[in-house]
Amino acid sequence: MRRVLIVGTGLIGASVGLALKAEGFEGTVLGWDANESELAAALAVGAIDEALPNREAVLAADAHVVVLATPVMAILDWMQRLSGILGEGTLVTDVGSTKQEIVALASTLYNGEGQARLLAGHPMAGKESGGAALAEANLFHGATWLFCPAAVEGALEADWRAAVVGFGAHVRDIEAERHDAVCAWVSHLPQMLSTAMSAMLEDEFGADMDEIAGIGGRALREMTRLGASPYSMWRDVAMTNTENVAATLWALEQRLAYVRENLKTPGLREEFSKANSFRAGLGAAK
Amino acid sequence: MRRVLIVGTGLIGASVGLALKAEGFEGTVLGWDANESELAAALAVGAIDEALPNREAVLAADAHVVVLATPVMAILDWMQRLSGILGEGTLVTDVGSTKQEIVALASTLYNGEGQARLLAGHPMAGKESGGAALAEANLFHGATWLFCPAAVEGALEADWRAAVVGFGAHVRDIEAERHDAVCAWVSHLPQMLSTAMSAMLEDEFGADMDEIAGIGGRALREMTRLGASPYSMWRDVAMTNTENVAATLWALEQRLAYVRENLKTPGLREEFSKANSFRAGLGAAK
Numbered sequence: 141m142r143r144v145l146i147v148g149t150g151l152i153g154a155s156v157g158l159a160l161k162a163e164g165f166e167g168t169v170l171g172w173d174a175n176e177s178e179l180a181a182a183l184a185v186g187a188i189d190e191a192l193p194n195r196e197a198v199l200a201a202d203a204h205v206v207v208l209a210t211p212v213m214a215i216l217d218w219m220q221r222l223s224g225i226l227g228e229g230t231l232v233t234d235v236g237s238t239k240q241e242i243v244a245l246a247s248t249l250y251n252g253e254g255q256a257r258l259l260a261g262h263p264m265a266g267k268e269s270g271g272a273a274l275a276e277a278n279l280f281h282g283a284t285w286l287f288c289p290a291a292v293e294g295a296l297e298a299d300w301r302a303a304v305v306g307f308g309a310h311v312r313d314i315e316a317e318r319h320d321a322v323c324a325w326v327s328h329l330p331q332m333l334s335t336a337m338s339a340m341l342e343d344e345f346g347a348d349m350d351e352i353a354g355i356g357g358r359a360l361r362e363m364t365r366l367g368a369s370p371y372s373m374w375r376d377v378a379m380t381n382t383e384n385v386a387a388t389l390w391a392l393e394q395r396l397a398y399v400r401e402n403l404k405t406p407g408l409r410e411e412f413s414k415a416n417s418f419r420a421g422l423g424a425a426k
Numbered sequence: 427m428r429r430v431l432i433v434g435t436g437l438i439g440a441s442v443g444l445a446l447k448a449e450g451f452e453g454t455v456l457g458w459d460a461n462e463s464e465l466a467a468a469l470a471v472g473a474i475d476e477a478l479p480n481r482e483a484v485l486a487a488d489a490h491v492v493v494l495a496t497p498v499m500a501i502l503d504w505m506q507r508l509s510g511i512l513g514e515g516t517l518v519t520d521v522g523s524t525k526q527e528i529v530a531l532a533s534t535l536y537n538g539e540g541q542a543r544l545l546a547g548h549p550m551a552g553k554e555s556g557g558a559a560l561a562e563a564n565l566f567h568g569a570t571w572l573f574c575p576a577a578v579e580g581a582l583e584a585d586w587r588a589a590v591v592g593f594g595a596h597v598r599d600i601e602a603e604r605h606d607a608v609c610a611w612v613s614h615l616p617q618m619l620s621t622a623m624s625a626m627l628e629d630e631f632g633a634d635m636d637e638i639a640g641i642g643g644r645a646l647r648e649m650t651r652l653g654a655s656p657y658s659m660w661r662d663v664a665m666t667n668t669e670n671v672a673a674t675l676w677a678l679e680q681r682l683a684y685v686r687e688n689l690k691t692p693g694l695r696e697e698f699s700k701a702n703s704f705r706a707g708l709g710a711a712k
């Protein structure tokens with residue numbers, strides 16, 4: 141692993157570059173982004189050594205490891221383009237938020253005889269605001285980095301796993317279907333919820349924000365923080381994990397209706413009791 | 427204002443005591459709590475100078491200012507008991523989460539000729555875990571402290587407002603009906619939502635928390651933090667602001683259904699756009 145190419149040098153991609161350098165990677169990090177200013181920022185903060193000029197240069201880059209750090213639909217696009225070019229000595233890995241479609245595509249285009257390798261991955265790290273300018277070498281420190289491994293892995297997969305451990309992340313393997321189901325609960329639902337809550341409050345208070353900004357405290361800011369997240373990334377999550385996300389939204393709608401109908405009954409006590417148990421369990425786990 | 431009595435020496439009540447001392451209050455702070463260990467803790471951390479032994483001692487305490495820092499239903503109880511005992515030279519103030527019932531009761535029992543004064547208040551500060559042991563002198567620093575003032579105020583109200591400003595809080599007056607409507611959106615809805623979400627996840631993952639604890643990141647922890655909040659306090663919010671809380675829950679249910687039905691349509695883009703605007707406006711306001 142001497143030449144690493146990062147496709148998509150936003151927050152996650154640029155943080156991968158910085159984390160590689162921080163752990164002493166001595167090879168070359170190439171980068172490309174569809175957004176020229178993101179690419180320039182990644183170069184400026186030292187996340188990449190060289191900015192590739194265009195898509196053709198990406199296809200011709202001859203890297204040992206290609207990290208796809210774009211939204212999921214673009215990851216699927218790049219997987220298709222690269223599969224015709226890369227050979228067995230190359231590893232493609234990604235950081236996409238959903239895994240089933242990526243793993244399904246990989247099962248035909250990668251990991252076979254004469255094909256490049258693909259290791260599907262997902263670091264559970266990020267910020268509500270993106271961009272290379274916010275990238276950090278320690279973004280993954282203490283975070284879980286999920287992998288959906290193929291049946292057999294080679295030396296490049298081992299190298300990449302070691303690099304990720306070097307980022308300070310906890311590596312955990314998970315089957316793609318389970319990944320998308322669990323992430324719907326713990327990541328995609330919180331995002332859609334915070335977006336819905338923020339959009340609703342924009343309709344209710346947007347014309348005059350001073351009152352709500354003055355009265356609202358930590359609870360308001362916390363529950364709407366993810367409202368700042370970009371559509372461009374989450375559109376692809378909604379597109380590629382639709383059924384799971386819809387199921388969690390439906391479940392929460394039912395739960396809120398139950399709370400609403402039980403504001404004055406012992407049912408509310410039961411909900412608080414379960415919620416208290418969940419938080420105690422979350423704190424005690426792992 | 428030389429003798430201050432704090433009824434309810436939990437997180438907020440004990441923090442009021444500590445904040446008074448921190449700003450140089452040289453009088454005596456008396457305290458009482460229905461829970462003996464809370465009362466002992468308040469004394470131990472120096473939030474009160476003297477722990478009253480029982481309810482009779484509270485009624486006989488002869489304080490200039492009585493701070494009611496219990497859940498709302500107990501505030502209403504104390505308002506009734508104290509109104510028959512306290513005279514014009516005394517101010518009762520409270521820190522309750524809802525204000526309409528308190529202000530309505532005050533309009534008959536307080537602020538008239540020969541009656542004690544009452545200034546309804548609500549500091550927008552707290553923690554998901556309560557108790558005097560977590561009390562802090564600077565809990566209110568930078569927070570908004572809302573008041574629902576009576577038509578006319580006297581010297582004791584001015585003293586108490588000055589004390590609150592000395593805590594580092596921003597004082598803001600608001601009409602009680604508006605208070606309960608706005609707080610339903612910015613405080614009570616976030617609480618009920620976080621409770622519902624946590625209770626749902628307890629049902630879904632409670633039997634084995636290691637997986638969800640390992641995979642979930644900041645979004646999960648943030649959206650469920652308030653799930654640790656105690657029923658004892660929030661029951662009274664649900665009881666005394668039922669219609670407003672139900673209306674905000676209903677509105678959010680509708681909004682989540684809209685997002686669910688538009689996961690693959692441009693409607694989702696519009697929701698993210700509104701949510702982004704809300705967060706930008708919240709950051710820019712005030």
